[in-house]
Amino acid sequence: MSDDVEPVTREAPDYTGPTMMTQRWCDITFLHWAVPPEAVAPLLPPGVHPDVHDGATWVGLVPFRMVGAGVLRGPSIPYLGTFPETNVRLYTVDERGVRGIVFRSLDASRLAVVAGARAAFGLPYRWSSMDISDAGGTRTYVTHRPHPSRVRVRVGEPMASGPLEDFLTARWGLHERHLGVDWYVPNVHAPWPLHDAEVLELDDDLVAAAGFPDLAGRAPDHVASSPGVSVRFGFPRPWRRPRPVARLLARTPRRAGDTSQ
Secondary structure, eight states: OOSOOOOOOSSOOOOOSOEEEEEEEEEEEEEEEEEOHHHHGGGSOTTEEEOOBTTBEEEEEEEEEEEEEEETTSOOOTTTTOEEEEEEEEEEEETTSOEEEEEEEEEESOHHHHHHHHHHHOOOEEEOEEEEEEETTEEEEEEEESSOEEEEEEEEEEOOOOHHHHHHHOOOEEEEEETTEEEEEEEEEOOOOOEEEEEEEEEESHHHHTTOGGGTTOOOSEEEEEEEEEEEEEOOEEEEOOOOHHHHHHHSOOOTTOOOO
């Protein structure tokens, strides 16, 4: 991994490339657990390593409402562009020193979206039955299947974004390995308007199913909510290309007596 790791920045980097899709992430809650980097490293694609803050890396459970997703810079897609989603994500840095995230799972309630994202990008989407509701000053996120999850929070007052909040929420790309290629998908959005949040109920199987059974029943180490931000994604681009076959063959030692060219 490069010794020159890019800084954590709350403001999005300049991105002037073409837009693949736009969407808005609304009514979001960030629940995070601090874990040792060695617990995460085996779950990441080749060439990608756990990103660390104060000696720990983090596992995030992030339920929210996807609103108005659209392709390119076009209008939102009716029905298919708005749905509940919950993802389990990890924090990463690649061999270039570029920070990002890796999704361990993404549960969404639109079958067509799930099928398209899996086929096009190899993302671990699952078709799930999900609900988000607000009542009595609380917000409840429920995933009914295939792995049940129930999160109920009380959203509090606005909070300042410190170094840890920036590390966890200001992520400007996605690392993914698909069809043998290491991809990076850039995204940009305004700084998150964060609020304090209190967990009133947490009964979740998603984090355990994503590879972290030891976190079942453990209270999150950090919780925050946000009304949301508008997001613009760029097109996936390979960040590390496979070595050409000819170069690999040139580096392969010849066996004794082999006179082939």
